[in-house]
Amino acid sequence: MASQQVLYLHRLLMTWLKGIRDVAESGRSCVEMDGDLYRFVLKKANYGDGGTYIVKASNCHGTQKAYCTVRVKEATNSSEWDFKDAETSLNDLSERRVRRFNKDVPGPVAAPPMATVSGKNVVSLSWPKPNYTGGAPILAYKVEAWLLGEGAIWIEVAMTCITSTDVYNLKPEREYLFRITPRNKYGWGESLVSSTPIQTVSRTGLPHFHRQLHPQIKALEHTDVELLTEVSGQPTPLVEWYRDGSKLDGVKQPRYELRSIGSDCRHALTIHDVQMETDDDSKFTCEAVNPAGRVATFSRVLVVTDQRVAEADALFRQQLDGLSGNDRMAMAPQFTMRPRDRRVQLTFPVRLTCQLIGCPKPDVTWYHNDSAIIIGDDERHSYSVDGNFHTLEIAATKFDDAGIYSVQGRNCSGAVGCQCCLVVDGGIRAYVMPFFTHELEDRTVSEGGTFSLIARVEAYPAVGVLWHRDGIRLRPCRQYDMRLESDGTVALVVSGVLARRHAGVYTCTVTNEMGQVSSNARVTIRQRPLAIPSSSLDAISSDHDNIGETSVAPRFVQKPTEFVEGDALVVVCEVLGDPKPEVRGKQKTKQYEYLTLVAI
Incomplete structure (x- = not known):
């Protein structure tokens, strides 16, 4: 079925696993060795033998693992046709296929992962879900990276339960390939590699408009109007123009002339022959995009017929452009982007970013649970400023890093603050789908008495519990006492039972982020004979x-x-x-x- 050749200097210990079960001890399997060649043989394979197999080689210097996904094809059994008619045989064949597909590892994701450089040595990945899930929900995606030019080694960089993730701490100015492997409860599925390498950058800077467009321009009809802006960024941003949300094309629309001036930092849009019917009250937007982000500035063009109005507006805009930086009015700090709540796996890095403006430029302080964060006290903390963006980065998170983070900006005109929540957990490997360690048991009770249905469940993270009787949801009241203890015990206590209201099948459904399970029990009520004194x-x-x-x-x-x-x-x-x-x-x-x- 599978073979593995291992080079070693000391005695090797070979272990063959399927999940956590040692399959080499099975009565249908054997391990053969010929020099450095090891072979695992499984006889009379059936549907249940499909899945992911692991071979682990260990010696005094360490351990190395290799994985192999096995699928068992359906065998053709022509003898069935001698005893069954064609329709029955086809139905049986279809049922076997359904059973097989409902107990299988997932297929590859539907398309190769898409990667974009989103920051300094940071890559954002996204991918679609697999078309074939193996009949079970996808529990996790393993993300691996391969640094081209430094050996054919895949290194795990992330584990996530959603179809996107950010990969940090990559080497600058290098090319990477990324591989995505889905997993369900039956094992790891097939992997899919990104179609093209992605190159990281040494540093990035969000595009910044050094010259904004005027919010409103009054243009005289049948004249030319020029919109001029200046933008910079690292890498050099791509600049595009839009009219009322539609992208402008200078070739197909000759009235709109798009050009770059000088060293590609200054960009201009010239509108020839402004017309009342087409350009009046139109919104023109200049958008600059690079891997660090996207910024935009806009101007609304109002077409007028009075020349004096147009000249007055032009003079006013000229005076605004002539103002120096020292003439700007003081402004209290204000947030244009607040830090958002984050959830991060233990030992993984995390960034908290906000955008803060003010005049003069505000001083920014970060707090963790009301205690100021002083850079240098903990080497894991670093602080960076890029224009108006302020970022706090924690290199390797610990459980103690969880809590409320607040940021405060202050200048001579005032102060402003906001906060976000950071959750640090054990990661996807610490998540446990709910399962019953003790299920509900059937009960028989006399009418007018009290009965209890008790089960015990294990799960992580926290669970939600629902109770149903014959498919009808039960809600807490004086007769229904529903309990969930910290040790995982769930209980339903029903008092004053009646045969027509409380007899039936009770179902306890336990749910968390990983899935849900149910347990059933039948309650029988013995009716009490009507006794007249x-x-x-x-x-x-x-x-x-x-x-x-x-x-x-x-x-x-x-x-x-x-x-x-x-x-x-x-x-x-x-x-x-x-x-x-x-x-x-x-x-x-x-x-x-x-x-x-x-x-x-």
Whole structure:
């Protein structure tokens, strides 16, 4: 089935595994060795033998693993056609295929991963889900990187349960290939490698407009208008122009002339023959994009017919352009981008970034749980400023790094602050899909009594628990006491049971981010025979023999029961008395609805 050749200097210990189970000890398997060649043979393979196999070679210097995915094809059995008709054989064949596909490792992701450089030595990856999941949910994706030019070695760089991730701490100015491998509960599936290498950069800078477009321009009809801006960034950004959200093409639309001036830092859009019908109140946007991000500036062009209005507007814009930096008005700090909540795996790096503007430029301080972060106290913390962007980076996170992070900007005009939450967990390997260590058990109880359904579950992270009876969801009330203990015990306690309301199949469904499981139990209610006290019967019989001589006070033999939301309201009671009692009912209280029956 699979072979592995190993070069070694000291004695090797070879282990053959499927999941965590040693398959070399099976009665159908054997391991053959011929010099440095090891061969694992599995006889009479069946559907259950499909999956991911691991061979582990160990000696005193360390351990090395190799993986192999095995799929077992369906064998043709022509003898079935001698005993069954064609339709039955085809149905059986289809059922076997369904069973096989529902217990299989996943196929590769639907398309190669897409990689973009999103920052200094940082690559953002995204990929679609596999078309074939093996009949089970995808639990994780393993992301591996191969640095071209330094040996054919795949190195695991991330493990995630979603179809995107950021890869940090890559080498600058180098080319990488990335490989994605999906996994379900049956094992690791097939891998898929990115189609083209991605090259990292040594440093990046978000595009910055040194000259913004004027928010509004009043242009005289049938004249030319020029929109001029200046932008820089590292790498050099790509600049594009839009009119009301539609990209402008200077070739197909000759009225719009797009050009770069000088060293590609200054960009201009000239609108020839401005027209009232087409250009009036149009929004023109200049957008600059590079791997570090995307910025834009816009101007709204208003076409006028009065030349004096256009000249006054041109003079006003000229005065604005002539203002020096010292003439700018003071402005209190304000956030144009706030740091967002993050969740990170233990030992992985994380970045918290915000964008803060103000005049003069504000001083920025970061806090962790109300304690100021001082760069240098912990070598894992680093702080960077890129224009108006302020970034706090934690190189290798610990559980103690979790908490509330706040950032405060302050200048002579005021101060502003905001906060975000950082969660540090054990990563996808620490996640556990819910499973019952003790399932629900059937119960038999007498009518009017109390029963408990108890199970125990293990899962990570926290779970949600739902209870159903015959498919109808149960909600907490005075009769249903639902409990979830810290040790994983889930319980449902039902009191005052009735045969017609509480008998049936109870289902406990436990769910977390990794999946859900259910456990069922049947509850049987023994009905209590209706017993009328003999003294009451004797009294009634005696009263019937002596009508008019003695009366008997009313007495409830069967009292009405309690109802909850969703039940049909049918009130049944039985009353004895002579003369025949008159039964009246009334409703009271607003929080709970009661029917009070009075026998007179």
